[in-house]
Amino acid sequence: xLDRIINWFSVEPAVSxxxxxxxxxxxxxxxxxxxxxxxxxxxxxxxxxxxxxxxxLFIGLLWAFRAILNDNVNTFYSTHGSVSDISRTSxxxxxxxxxxxxxxxxxxxxxxxxxxxxxxxxxxxxxLYRTVTQQQEVPQNSIVGFAGNVNMRxxxxxxxxxxxxxxILDVALNYDIVNDSPFKTDAMLTFPLSAxxxxxxxxxxxxxxxxxxxxxxxxxxxxxxxxxxxPHQQSKVVITYSxxxxxxxxxxxxxxxxxxxxxxxxxxxxxxxxxxxxxxGVITPTQxxxxxxxxxxxxxxxxxxxxxxxxxxxxxxxxQQPGAQVLRVLVISPYALSxxxxxxxxxxxxxxxxxxxxxxxxxxxxxxxxxxxxxxxSDYFFGFWGALILGAALTLFLSFLLxxxxxxxxxxxxxxxxxxxxxxxxxxxxxxxxLTQQNAFNMLMQVGLILxxxxxxxxxxxxxxxxxxxx
Amino acid sequence: MNMTNIANLLHxxxxxxxxxxxxxxxxxxxxxxxxxxHLTKETGLPWGRGFLxxxxxxxxxxxxxxxxxxxxxxxxxTFSQIYGSFTTGGSVSxxxxxxxxxxxxxxxxxxxxxxxQFVTVxxxxxxxxxxxxxxxxYRNVKVEQPVQQNSIIGFRGNVELTAAGGYNxxxxxxxxxxxxxxxxxxxxxxxxxxxxxxxxxxxxTSKLYQDIVITVNGKQVPWLIAGQAILxxxxxxxGEKQTINIRFHTWGENDFLFEIPEQRExxxxxxxxxxxxxxx
Numbered sequence: 001x002l003d004r005i006i007n008w009f010s011v012e013p014a015v016s017x018x019x020x021x022x023x024x025x026x027x028x029x030x031x032x033x034x035x036x037x038x039x040x041x042x043x044x045x046x047x048x049x050x051x052x053x054x055x056x057l058f059i060g061l062l063w064a065f066r067a068i069l070n071d072n073v074n075t076f077y078s079t080h081g082s083v084s085d086i087s088r089t090s091x092x093x094x095x096x097x098x099x100x101x102x103x104x105x106x107x108x109x110x111x112x113x114x115x116x117x118x119x120x121x122x123x124x125x126x127x128l129y130r131t132v133t134q135q136q137e138v139p140q141n142s143i144v145g146f147a148g149n150v151n152m153r154x155x156x157x158x159x160x161x162x163x164x165x166x167x168i169l170d171v172a173l174n175y176d177i178v179n180d181s182p183f184k185t186d187a188m189l190t191f192p193l194s195a196x197x198x199x200x201x202x203x204x205x206x207x208x209x210x211x212x213x214x215x216x217x218x219x220x221x222x223x224x225x226x227x228x229x230x231p232h233q234q235s236k237v238v239i240t241y242s243x244x245x246x247x248x249x250x251x252x253x254x255x256x257x258x259x260x261x262x263x264x265x266x267x268x269x270x271x272x273x274x275x276x277x278x279x280x281g282v283i284t285p286t287q288x289x290x291x292x293x294x295x296x297x298x299x300x301x302x303x304x305x306x307x308x309x310x311x312x313x314x315x316x317x318x319x320q321q322p323g324a325q326v327l328r329v330l331v332i333s334p335y336a337l338s339x340x341x342x343x344x345x346x347x348x349x350x351x352x353x354x355x356x357x358x359x360x361x362x363x364x365x366x367x368x369x370x371x372x373x374x375x376x377x378s379d380y381f382f383g384f385w386g387a388l389i390l391g392a393a394l395t396l397f398l399s400f401l402l403x404x405x406x407x408x409x410x411x412x413x414x415x416x417x418x419x420x421x422x423x424x425x426x427x428x429x430x431x432x433x434x435l436t437q438q439n440a441f442n443m444l445m446q447v448g449l450i451l452x453x454x455x456x457x458x459x460x461x462x463x464x465x466x467x468x469x470x471x
Numbered sequence: 472m473n474m475t476n477i478a479n480l481l482h483x484x485x486x487x488x489x490x491x492x493x494x495x496x497x498x499x500x501x502x503x504x505x506x507x508x509h510l511t512k513e514t515g516l517p518w519g520r521g522f523l524x525x526x527x528x529x530x531x532x533x534x535x536x537x538x539x540x541x542x543x544x545x546x547x548x549t550f551s552q553i554y555g556s557f558t559t560g561g562s563v564s565x566x567x568x569x570x571x572x573x574x575x576x577x578x579x580x581x582x583x584x585x586x587x588q589f590v591t592v593x594x595x596x597x598x599x600x601x602x603x604x605x606x607x608x609y610r611n612v613k614v615e616q617p618v619q620q621n622s623i624i625g626f627r628g629n630v631e632l633t634a635a636g637g638y639n640x641x642x643x644x645x646x647x648x649x650x651x652x653x654x655x656x657x658x659x660x661x662x663x664x665x666x667x668x669x670x671x672x673x674x675x676t677s678k679l680y681q682d683i684v685i686t687v688n689g690k691q692v693p694w695l696i697a698g699q700a701i702l703x704x705x706x707x708x709x710g711e712k713q714t715i716n717i718r719f720h721t722w723g724e725n726d727f728l729f730e731i732p733e734q735r736e737x738x739x740x741x742x743x744x745x746x747x748x749x750x751x
Contacts, residue, residue, distance in 0.1 A: 009538075013545035017538045024531055044520060119598040119608035127611050141695060180693075256673075256696035258683070280573045283679050307673060307680040307696060310574070436553060436563075443546070 014446050015338045019062065022342040022349075023055040029349050030054040057357055062341050065364040066334040069371055073330045076375045079161045081321025087160040092246055095157050095166050096199060098279075099245030100311070102192040103253045104175050104237065106142035108185035108229070109135050138181045144234075145176030145261035148251060152268045156319045157246070165316035166246045175237040176261070179229035190224040191239060192254075203241040248279040250313025262303040264312055269296045275317055282311040325384040326374055328430040333371040339449070340367060340422040344415065346453060350460045351411050362402055363419070370395040370423060392423045399423075414456070495536060503529045557644045564643040571635075571646050571724055575678050579723030582672040583731045584655055584715070585700075586622035588665035588707065589615040618661045624712075625656030625739035632727060633747040646724040655715040656739070659707035667707050670700040671717055683719040 009016045030051035092098075115129040149172045157166035179185050193200065205212055207227065215225045229235065251264055266285075273290050276297055285299040301312040321327075341364055345355050370391035378387035399419045406412045426445075432438045485492040503525055510521040557564040591613050598608040628651070635646040659665050673680060673696075685692055687705065694703040707713070729742055 009541065010545075013542050017542050020538065021535065024535070041517070041520065117610040117612075119610045121606050121608055123595055123609035139695065141693075256699075258694060258696070278570075278574070281678070283574050303681060305681070305683045307683065307701075308678060310678040439549060439553065 012335060012338075014442070015335055015342070018342045018449075019059065019338055022345045023059050025349050026058050026345060026355060027051045027055040029354065054355070054357075058341075058345060058355065058360070061357065061361055061364060062338055065337055065341075065368050068368055069330075069334040069337060072368075072372055072375050073327070073333070076323065076327055076330055080323035080327055081162045082160065083162045083164075083318065083321070084160065087162060088164060088246075091157050091159040091164045091166070093198070094159075095164075096197055096244040096246055097194075098247045099169060099194045099197060099243060099249045100313075101171065101173075101194055101249075101251045103146075103251070104143065104173070104239070105190045105192075105254070106177050107188050107190075108138040108140060108142065108179060108181065109188070110138055110181075110183040110185045112136050138179075138183060138185050140180045141257050142177045142180065142187070143175055143257070143260075144178050145174075146259075146263065147174040148172070148264040150249070150251070150264070150266045152249060152266060152314070154268070154270045154316070155244070162321055163319040164246055165319050166244065167249070167316065168242065168244045169249065170242050171240065173239045175239075176234065177237060178234045179231060182231045184231060185229050187227050187229045188224060189227065189237065190222055193221045193223065194243065194245070195221045197243055197245065199243060201242040204239070206236075206238040208235050246316075248313060248315040250279055250282050250311035252311040253309055256307050256309055259303050259306040259308065262301070262306070264301045266299040266312075266314060267291065267296065268299070268314060271297050271314070271316065273297050277315045277317060279311065279313060279315040282313050282315075283308060285312070323378060325431060326378045326387065328433075329384075329388065329427045330371055330375060330430075332427065332430045333368075336422050336426050337364060337367055339426075340418065343418055343422075343449060343452075347411070347414060347418065347456060350453070350456050351408065352460065353411070359402060363399060366395050366398040366402065367419075367423070369398075370427075388427065392427075395423045396420060491540075495533065499529055499533050502532060568644045568724075571644070573678075575646070575722035575724070576674070576676040577724055578726040579649060579677060579721065579728065580674045581651070581727075581729045583626075583729070584623065584653070584717070585670040585672070585732075586657055586667055587670075588618045588620065588622060588659060588661070588667045590618055590661070590663045590665055591615055615666065618663075618665055620660050621736050621738075622657050622659070622667070623655055623735070624658050625654075626737075626741065627654045628652070628729065628742040629745070630727070630729070630743065631745045631747055632723075633749070635722075644724050647722070647727075649721050649723055649727065651717070651719055651721075653717045655717075657707075657713040657715055659709060659711050662709050664709060665707050667705050669703050669705070669715070670698075671702075672700045674721070674723070675699060677721050677723065679721060681720045684716070685718075686716045687713050689714075689716075 028051075031047055111133055113131050113133050116132050118128045118130055120128060151170040153168045153170075155166045155168050156163045158164075177187075177189075179187065191205070203223075205216060205223070205225070212225060215227075217224050227235075249266075253259060269291070272295060273288055276288065276299070278284060283301070286302045287298075287300040289298045289300075290296070291298055299314065341360060344363065345360065348355050373391040373394065374387040377390070378384055381387070382390060396416075396419065400416065403412055403415050406415070429438070429441045429445075432441060506528055507521055507525040510516045510524060511518055514521075516524065551559060552561055553563060555562045555564070557568040559565055592615075593611055593613050595609050596612045598610055600606065600608055630652075631650045632647040633650070635648060657667070659667070671685075683701070685694055685701065685703070692703050692705070694701050696702065701717075705713070727744070731737065
């Protein structure tokens with residue numbers, strides 16, 4: 001039990017301090033209410049017990065409603081955007097995994113006749129030779145130019161109760177290759193395919209404007225073919241295909257070489273520049289432009305006389321999950337309830353009234369109803385904003401009925417303002433996505449609440465005591 | 472968490488903040504004494520009840536001060552987690568640092584150019600016969616032998632580090648773009664023609680080199696990458712001198728190091744390192 005309390009203090013320090021402080025004030029207030037009966041020990045002990053029960057009742061009441069709201073969050077999350085590794089792996093196997101395109105490799109070799117000396121018994125005799133044929137590698141940097149154009153169309157995929165960031169790719173890769181040696185060579189061209197990818201369509205390889213599909217040899221995750229190249233012959237290799245993938249894409253030069261005249265353009269149809277992100281180990285583009293309609297991005301990597309084995313590509317953000325806005329509001333609802341109840345209790349106590357537990361319980365129930373209603377109807381009738389407005393309106397109306405008979409008009413007004421703030425404005429803070437913004441809002445709100453309590457205390461101590469302050 | 476843990480927590484706090492804990496102790500004892508005296512002597516409360524009430528009030532005050540301290544400390548920790556040093560995992564600076572490292576690599580380590588010159592010599596090799604009782608067989612072989620000489624007789628290096636804006640604030644890392652221009656004077660001081668191998672190591676942590684230009688006596692030479700180094704070859708006549716110029720741009724962070732990996736006589740060596748902080 002103590003562990004749980006300490007843990008709660010660590011997770012929600014502000015609200016826990018506020019609730020404990022409220023419980024202490026509640027205890028003190030309840031204890032003092034019986035002061036006129038002070039005298040013997042047993043009545044005094046009874047006052048202690050009753051005050052303790054009041055404080056415990058306050059804490060228990062809040063815990064119970066927090067448990068309901070936490071359960072509401074968990075239930076909603078389990079059916080709205082609960083991303084899991086199992087579902088993701090399954091989506092990868094069905095639609096396609098992250099697409100990684102490794103560069104074409106060209107290796108040259110040629111047959112040479114070499115004279116091999118025949119070992120002799122007498123070292124003083126002149127050497128004798130025989131001619132043998134060998135296949136020798138001709139090391140060279142054959143790729144002298146590259147122009148790649150990749151069009152990425154985002155296509156979110158649903159698996160389980162969540163959306164995953166799928167995409168469709170149209171790839172066109174143009175390589176300028178050269179046999180930079182003075183020999184006629186056998187050039188072996190190997191084009192790696194993205195490992196384990198589910199589908200390649202319209203796969204065409206052209207060399208010097210001729211379709212060489214019949215010469216292609218397919219093996220696991222690679223395509224290769226052999227051509228004869230004359231000394232200093234230049235050729236153009238064009239490889240086109242369509243494929244699909246998920247989460248991220250990158251193009252990579254696998255081994256260090258001098259990269260010349262390299263241009264890779266990646267067009268993404270529905271990812272604005274402000275949302276661009278890159279996979280680990282990927283270099284940033286040399287140029288970033290928005291697409292013509294402003295909804296997408298055009299990334300260009302232009303390199304010359306360069307060395308890199310880092311990838312070039314993009315990481316897609318997690319798509320907006322169904323019910324994401326509702327979920328973000330629901331997540332803060334237990335916190336909001338604790339704050340509202342604590343502030344309401346402190347307001348009444350500072351005002352000189354006893355806390356009416358029935359009213360507090362009903363307000364907690366009415367406030368919780370707003371979030372239960374949101375979770376229940378947002379999928380069917382009104383969407384996020386409609387559910388929020390309907391829930392808030394109902395909560396405000398019921399709160400009005402609940403406190404309309406309070407004798408003090410200023411207190412009524414203060415309570416209505418408090419309820420309106422926690423019903424309308426505070427839930428909207430859940431829509432803040434940046435951690436820095438969330439922290440700033442929470443800090444400012446804590447400052448506001450401290451100012452409110454201080455101001456209320458000063459106001460209450462300065463006003464005339466109300467006659468009707470009994471429960 | 473049991474009482475021992477609470478005692479440990481209290482003990483650690485006293486060690487961490489001795490002055491504050493001393494003052495809190497003094498306040499608690501004074502408050503207890505004054506309240507107890509007031510309740511028992513002036514209000515006439517029995518000793519036992521007075522003790523309990525005083526204890527409860529004192530503990531309440533101490534607890535409230537403690538929780539406020541805890542609250543402020545928690546706020547500080549949260550703030551530190553976001554805006555703390557780049558060594559604090561998850562902070563804004565730390566994320567920028569990780570991203571920079573992923574894209575451009577870490578500290579830059581430049582090792583000196585290595586030049587190895589070889590001469591070809593012919594020798595006789597004994598071929599073991601398949602029959603051990605037979606006479607040994609011989610053949611002539613040409614082998615390359617390295618020539619021991621100090622090939623680098625001069626070096627002029629200009630390195631400019633341009634600090635990347637936005638990252639090098641206090642408590643953050645120092646990212647930079649690097650422009651290097653190295654000029655080497657090379658000589659074949661032997662009396663024979665040599666085949667020279669030039670290896671210019673590239674920093675293992677760098678992710679991208681751009682605009683690499685290598686010239687020998689003003690003319691560009693083709694080069695390859697092998698074993699984490701830029702490699703090219705040339706033939707040098709006896710006494711021939713060459714001027715090699717290597718220029719490139721790359722990126723790094725926090726430190727830059729130029730290193731001569733093997734002991735040799737260093738002559739006419741000049742390395743200028745300029746820092747451009749215009750973006751800071």
